[in-house]
Amino acid sequence: MDERRRKFEAEALPHLDAAYNLARWLARSPTDAEDIVQDAMLRAFRAFDGFRGGEVKPWLLAIVRNCWRNAVSDRLRRGHTPLPDEMSSPLVTDDPDPEAVALLASDGRKLDAAIAALPLEFREVLILREMEEMSYREIAEIVGAPIGTVMSRLSRARGLLRDKWLVEEPA
């Protein structure tokens, strides 16, 4: 195995789960997530020489996010059914669809459904912060927004989740 691939496998592949998790939460579809991650990892591999220093994980996650955006616009351009992306869709849906209701069976499922229903800009910062444990600065670089904006979105995401949780948890 050549040196470049060995290095890539040692430094980037350990973040495959993180890459998949982000893609899965962005695309909200397992098959789309797999395609996006494969595309992202190969791009990362080809660009690996140009990558100098810094943390591999945020760099990789930024590529995943770009690939997902490309996949969305590709589909829109070709007139295919778009990925279930809601770049322009409303905030939290008031009426969960029947499938989402069925998901509410368990707490974890219920929480998953609530996160999945968050608007993209809130969902991505929440996933990056709470699941991938990225710093505000890293998130700011990944999503291309100032740190203050990242923090605002995080606050909004948590507030929305809290509201949803309270509404649906008749304690």
Place this chain on the structure above:
Amino acid sequence: MSCAHRETTEAWLAGLLEADAATAAENHVATCIDCQGADAAGPLPGKATRYRAPDELRRRLQRALEAQAPRRRPRGFWLGAASGAFGTALAAALAFLLILPPSMATLSDAVADAHTRALTSGETITVASSDHHTVKPWFASHIALSPPVGDFAQQGFALAGGRIDRIAGEDAAVVVYHHGKHVIDLFVWRASTTRLPDPGMRRGYRMVFWKENDLAFAAVTDMENTEFAKFVALVRSERE
């Protein structure tokens, strides 16, 4: 020393503040370095699913990585060879080779590398403007050559901006155009060779090279051939 608003900031980050209180906290954080380091727990982490990459994806990826052709590393090869019995002779030859212009294949690779690197990093544009009166002066102040910067929006090729990149050891001006969702990079650099690669595909990207006087041009894109040919013709006619 901690900011007096730290607790409020943390409540805000946790999603506990609403309306005016939230806006006030947001405004404060925008300018407070201390509070920008604040953290708060989400309402309900832990129970949400963190998805794991399926094993099948892992295997598919391994196969795909294996299929990636090993990269050309001419310098590594020559240095390796130079350590052999003909070291001295080869070192002399090497010195000679290094001052030769890059080979055709290297040039195609260099352009493909620069193009994909820009796309994957999302940094395709340093000066963003659809106005050639903005883009052209920007190049004038950043690189010692003047690339053609046309306005082909009418024909469907919108000027998006420009950046500086490196091709074959030379600074290159890159004029970026958009055609629908497609990106076209037009590389322009001082030609050090009389020959340029033939038009072709590299890693799924279409590229065309040409020369005008002492400048070398390379147009790269992922769009289909007919439209691309139209673009190249436009750029070349603009120059004449």
